[in-house]
Amino acid sequence: xxxxxxELLPESLVVIDRVGKSFGANRVLKEVSLTxxxxxxxTLIGPSGCGKTTLLRxxxxxxxxxxxxxxxxxxxxxxxxxxxxxxxARPDREVAAMRARVGMVFQSYNLFPHLTVLDNLxxxxxxxxxxxxxxxxxxxxxxxxxxxLSEKAAQYPAAxxxxxxxxxxxxxxxxxxxxxxxxxxxxxxxxPELVGEVLDVVQSLAADGMTMMIVTHEMQFAREVSSRVAFxxxxxxxxxxxxxxxxxxxxxxxxxxxxxxxxAAHRI
Numbered sequence: 001x002x003x004x005x006x007e008l009l010p011e012s013l014v015v016i017d018r019v020g021k022s023f024g025a026n027r028v029l030k031e032v033s034l035t036x037x038x039x040x041x042x043t044l045i046g047p048s049g050c051g052k053t054t055l056l057r058x059x060x061x062x063x064x065x066x067x068x069x070x071x072x073x074x075x076x077x078x079x080x081x082x083x084x085x086x087x088x089a090r091p092d093r094e095v096a097a098m099r100a101r102v103g104m105v106f107q108s109y110n111l112f113p114h115l116t117v118l119d120n121l122x123x124x125x126x127x128x129x130x131x132x133x134x135x136x137x138x139x140x141x142x143x144x145x146x147x148x149l150s151e152k153a154a155q156y157p158a159a160x161x162x163x164x165x166x167x168x169x170x171x172x173x174x175x176x177x178x179x180x181x182x183x184x185x186x187x188x189x190x191x192p193e194l195v196g197e198v199l200d201v202v203q204s205l206a207a208d209g210m211t212m213m214i215v216t217h218e219m220q221f222a223r224e225v226s227s228r229v230a231f232x233x234x235x236x237x238x239x240x241x242x243x244x245x246x247x248x249x250x251x252x253x254x255x256x257x258x259x260x261x262x263x264a265a266h267r268i
């Protein structure tokens with residue numbers, strides 16, 4: 001069943017309203033509706049291929065969506081919808097301005113290999129926001145201190161571990177002072193012993209009130225960090241609840257089966 005119209009939360013920052021997306025004949029998102037309130041952390045879980053990452057990419061308009069609407073701070077993402085319902089593409093400059101307010105952290109880090117850690121953090125604030133070099137560097141060093149990597153400022157990404165590179169990627173996102181951060185499987189490429197250091201940083205952001213949408217396969221992390229958790233399957237949100245309710249009292253057979261397979265695979 002498609003999700004009903006999203007209930008607007010107090011100070012809703014993101015409103016996803018019956019969004020559909022297809023790749024050819026494959027319907028990846030089926031009228032998905034979801035809201036994210038300011039300061040909330042909403043985590044998307046579910047089996048691979050269920051549409052989690054596609055939904056996240058639609059929020060940042062890295063993927064166009066075919067139907068419905070996504071709004072961030074009251075502004076539709078990527079499109080304008082006229083009074084007659086007609087959809088027109090927003091100019092590139094408007095899409096770029098929206099993306100400047102929405103940070104995205106990928107599983108593959110996407111750091112610039114030819115730049116030092118410090119320069120990775122300063123290039124966008126200087127070029128996009130016009131921040132003076134000295135101010136950008138001071139801010140970057142404060143962010144590296146926050147993620148525990150100030151001593152790595154002069155090194156290049158290749159000299160860092162995967163966990164360190166991911167923490168740099170998070171700091172680089174914070175350097176643009178985003179209103180919303182999207183995190184797509186930020187621990188999936190890491191060795192198990194490096195996962196904790198990245199999750200600690202994300203938890204600290206949540207504690208500070210940063211609004212985030214997170215795609216993860218780390219169920220314990222989702223339980224600890226989330227305001228609400230959405231379970232997706234076959235392009236739909238099947239259940240949406242607090243972590244205690246969703247993990248403690250799953251209502252659908254699909255969620256019970258998913259959690260059972262996860263517990264068996266991790267011997268929980």
